[in-house]
Amino acid sequence: MPTRKGERPFEPFADDAAVRTIGALSFENGTDRIALHGSLDLSRDKAGLERARALRRTADAIVRALEAIELPEAVAEAHEAPKTVPNPFA
Template sequence: MNIFDNDSEVLQIGALTIENGTDSVILSGDVEITKTQAGKAQAQALLDFAQALCAVFDELDSQGLPATADKDPSKVVMVNNPFE
């Protein structure tokens, strides 16, 4: 997964879904890691993702990562609900 590079990639680990975005990554669901080879593979996948995410943040820190997300309400556009 190319973290923060697109809005189309999804990583699935068990029932845990990791959705990529250009300004955020969304984790939803859960994963039961059992004491098995499959559990070991899931744990490794989580570790690999976490390390990749931290590496991206290390790179962003060098570029001046903001302290908080700036959600400018003036950029929100209201549209009519097509289902009403």
């Protein structure tokens, strides 16, 4: 996926750690799904145009990744129980 200067590459479905953030909208990568959280304002100015282009680049990369493989009808839902972790601030 072509990126803008300073924009780190985002390879859809490549790992469970990468995040692409555009404005306040986050694309959280996963090997089975990509989660979107937040919001994005596309203002009618140069900044809005750049955010719209970044959104398009990210969405296009996701579509290309999906079109490049044989897809199942559906991905199984992961129903893991919440894990308790030690408080890192204690």
